[in-house]
Amino acid sequence: MHELSLSTAILDTTLRHAEGRRVKSVQMRIGAMRQVVPESLEFYFGIVTRDTDAAGAVLEVEYLPARLRCLGCGEEWEPELPMFRCPSCLRAEIETLSGTEFEIESIVVEEEEAGCIAPK
């Protein structure tokens, strides 16, 4: 259900970087811990981009697994369930290596050919 508000945030950032050019696609990295439903995000992105410079733009998302590391014994694992305790030594002091990303890496925009080409 948060995909609508997330789509709006993606659109705002995209349009700011597009600076008035038409957006053809958006490349993102989203971690598993953001609990984003891919189909839902795609659906809402299609709706919020209507009548904007990003209308029809394709959302290309690389989904990353959650990866945790125990600060005690150094064990690294990808949790299946939301369990934030080391499976090896049961410590709770852990760090998140990946899984919280919600990053726009790049966008592809279309621009007019320049009237003249500057000499090298």
Added chain:
Amino acid sequence: MHRTKVKVAEDALDANTTIANANRGDFDRAGVSVVNFMSAPGAGKTTLLERVLAELDVRAGVLEGDVQGSADADRISALHLPVVQLNTDAGFGGECHLDANMVRSALGDLPLGELDLLVIENVGNLVCPAEFRVGEDARVMVSAVTEGEDKPLKYPLMFRTCELVLINKIDLLEHLEFDLDRFLYNLDAVHPGVERMLVSARTGEGTEAFRAWLEGVAKRAPAAA
């Protein structure tokens, strides 16, 4: 026409974070500590606030976030505290959370200079509010025992992002099949060791500890410049 790839390398929520930081700057300058108070609808946020805010020994104000209406703000204003109602229904079908910009738009209506503590009661929702920082010092969530033991596992983002979890409606425990140990086990799986309090907004049981906790948060803020 040709296509160009533009490097962005930015969190899509950065725009919200920037405004949240501006809010935070204003709160710090005014010497106000801010609590973002979150839960599912009907978990008892407003009733808990009615319980604890009246007798607080610091100066508190409330920002009420709801999709529609001023029912909650009306209840809080009966305590003779400064309260501002924010409605989110101007958004796309009614936003299901407060974001930093909405909170910013309400700051002018709050007497920040006269407050030690501002409680922002977020829209009832366990998903979106966890994504959007609004400039708070602390995040508190309420989980009522009527919601079931599995909630931490279903909404880990919300449960992990809070520094205090209030387990409300414990006066109903004898009527429910709610397994408190199971809930605490799930809570510790998602957010090991997070501070938790068992409370009943209805009877007042356990709310004294929450009141003391809020007073402690209010004293975290730097003195107003």
